Amino acid sequence: MNELAQSENTPMMSCGQKVKINGIEKLALSPLPVTNNRQPIAITKFISVNQHGLLALRSVNSSIGVVKLLFFSRIFLMGVIVSSWFIFSKMLLVFLPLLILSTLxxxxxxxxxxxxxxxxxxxxxPAIFNPQRRGVFFSWISGGGLIRPSLFGAFTSEGYSQGMPDKVILSGFLGAILISLGWTMWLRENQIFWFITGTILILSGTFLLYFPLKPWFTYFRQLRAQPRQTEQQQFIGVPWEQVAVELHHLSAVSYIGLRTMYTLNFICPLPGETDKKYLISLPVYSKEEGLSLFELIRDYMEHGAQGIEQTAAAKLQTETADYTRAAYRQKMQEMRRKNPLFYPLWRLWNIVTLRYWAHWYLERDLDVLPAQMMNREEVVNWCQPLPESEWQPMSAELQEANQRVRALYAVGYQWESEEVRSVLQDYVQVS
Known part of the structure; x- marks a missing residue:
């Protein structure tokens, strides 16, 4: 799963600007959310239409297949833990330190x-887009707790936890091996040589293991020392034209080989915070998907004040929630009616692949747990329709920029063309 929101110390880029920072290629699509002449489509399962008829970006992917893969990965890890204890049960005393460390x-x-x-x-x-207010609405937790350390880097409930350097990770694994070897030597016959050698190895391993454990010691010490803070939930609405949208591309060699990743990032300013931004990050498969997804959201914010039916996102409104348990039962009934002969095999396959539990998991995370948050007064008020006289208009600069780039698109230019970029630069100079 991808946790989409976190605080981010990232400077704003001007629309159309390209930079490369720490191996990440960044392409700014906004501020100045002009049309990029792509077909507005969305294939990601992170985007949806909420109960108020507004476009929203969820923090959980509603794909059943993704959740089943998540379940199998967790079952695999639990299987590794349990099987390790059984495999080494006859030599449990010898491998005890290694088993304890790997289990932890x-x-x-x-x-x-x-x-x-x-x-x-x-x-x-979920980040909510309201074309009548022409803004993006999200929740921000201030006064949160400490960010928990992570070995390889992970999204935690308090924000993103940076992974440890490779040398620290290597130090931890070498320390675990040395402790295990030293423990084995301690179990040999009562000879002073093996005892001294084992002691040296255990002390050396403990020293190496201290480096990856040090952040955890600091974390628990600070957690115990600091007074218990009450988290303050803030609901913030940011004008759409103040949101910086960037398409990021990263190609790097990781532990599992070459990886290429694209993300579409919405960077929102926070009131009263000069050095922090609120980041909403969506994984996409390619640059074209990112541009098309941005165009769908941009088109919705430009033409959706009278209703989502007036935009390219209208088909999202007609999609049923196929992740719920009710959808699972409906699918069962359809398969029983259409293929009664093969239905038992199909049902058995879905039991083995944990499909029901995937539906239960998504219904819990997308409907049950967020229900209290979605019923908050601030959220309901933001989602309520406004009288037409109170609709927020598009800025004159953005209207002019859209007219100019659409005229260029009509004669064959693309968003990447220098002629279009010059229009974007003119807007930056005006603003």
């Missing part, structure tokens, strides 16, 4: 993933 590492990651998912679903509001 894998079991801790499973536990914290579950806790973070519950917290995020309960207190994170």
């Amino acid at each position: 590492l894998l079991g801790g990651s499973l536990y914290f993933d579950y806790i973070d998912g519950m917290k995020s679903a309960r207190r994170t509001l």
